[in-house]
Amino acid sequence: ETGVTQTPRHLVMGMTNKKSLKCEQHLGHNAMYWYKQSAKKPLELMFVYNFKEQTENNSVPSRFSPECPNSSHLFLHLHTLQPEDSALYLCASSPRGGTSTDTQYFGPGTRLTVL
Amino acid sequence: QKEVEQDPGPLSVPEGAIVSLNCTYSNSAFQYFMWYRQYSRKGPELLMYTYSSGNKEDGRFTAQVDKSSKYISLFIRDSQPSDSATYLCAMSANTGRRALTFGSGTRLQVQP
Numbered sequence: 001e002t003g004v005t006q007t008p009r010h011l012v013m014g015m016t017n018k019k020s021l022k023c024e025q026h027l028g029h030n031a032m033y034w035y036k037q038s039a040k041k042p043l044e045l046m047f048v049y050n051f052k053e054q055t056e057n058n059s060v061p062s063r064f065s066p067e068c069p070n071s072s073h074l075f076l077h078l079h080t081l082q083p084e085d086s087a088l089y090l091c092a093s094s095p096r097g098g099t100s101t102d103t104q105y106f107g108p109g110t111r112l113t114v115l
Numbered sequence: 116q117k118e119v120e121q122d123p124g125p126l127s128v129p130e131g132a133i134v135s136l137n138c139t140y141s142n143s144a145f146q147y148f149m150w151y152r153q154y155s156r157k158g159p160e161l162l163m164y165t166y167s168s169g170n171k172e173d174g175r176f177t178a179q180v181d182k183s184s185k186y187i188s189l190f191i192r193d194s195q196p197s198d199s200a201t202y203l204c205a206m207s208a209n210t211g212r213r214a215l216t217f218g219s220g221t222r223l224q225v226q227p
Contacts, residue, residue, distance in 0.1 A: 004158070040123055043159075043203070043217040056214065090158050104215065106151075106158030 002026055004107035006091050012113045013081065021076040021110045023091030031097025032074040033104065034066060037088040049074060050097035081114045088112070118142055121204055121218030130227050134191040138204035138218045141185065145206040145216070148180050150189045153201045153220065162202075163189065194225045 004025045013019050025032065034046040048056035049068040063085075065077040074091055088109040094102040121138045128134055136150075146167055151159035163178040165171045165187075171178045177190040187206075191198055204218040 040219055042117070042119065042219045043205075043215075045214050048214065092158075103161055103164070106160065108156065108158050 006107040023074040025093035029093040125222040144208040
């Protein structure tokens with residue numbers, strides 16, 4: 001595997017379910033990101049991790065819970081979601097994090113549908 | 116008012132046409148400007164990156180930044196059907212909050 005991978009690619013869940021999204025980067029980067037992409041809206045940054053430490057939480061509801069066990073893996077734990085949480089969830093990584101010139105590399109995303 | 120405005124399209128052009136994609140922004144602190152391309156069912160990939168004002172060319176692609184007008188453009192020459200994708204502009208500041216701020220994307224269709 002190369003680049004940034006995300007699993008699952010598609011997920012359908014009920015509002016009472018608990019599920020997790022997984023992201024893995026094979027680029028040796030130190031920063032990882034979760035974004036939400038909804039139709040006709042800009043990408044919304046959710047969380048940033050730099051060297052496994054969370055450096056940004058963009059006022060994300062607590063029903064989204066991130067976990068970064070090491071610099072290569074990032075999880076997004078989901079519970080009691082709402083239908084408006086249906087979107088494409090993108091993971092990204094970058095070499096350093098916290099700098100304006102750091103290029104971010106994106107995974108293919110997980111298409112989440114909340115029923 | 117959104118921090119970054121981008122016409123959602125879709126923009127449909129014939130093969131070989133010159134395409135102009137644009138974004139306007141309101142935050143004068145933005146110094147770094149990027150264009151990402153996103154194919155259907157894929158994540159965005161970095162296409163062009165420029166710092167401050169000026170032009171940058173890479174093959175058929177030219178990025179322009181006009182900081183006085185808070186306006187950035189991406190030109191695609193000799194457009195190809197393989198250029199059909201959504202193009203996202205993104206920008207960030209040099210100080211303070213340095214996270215990327217994205218436009219909503221313009222969907223481009225190049226007809227063969």
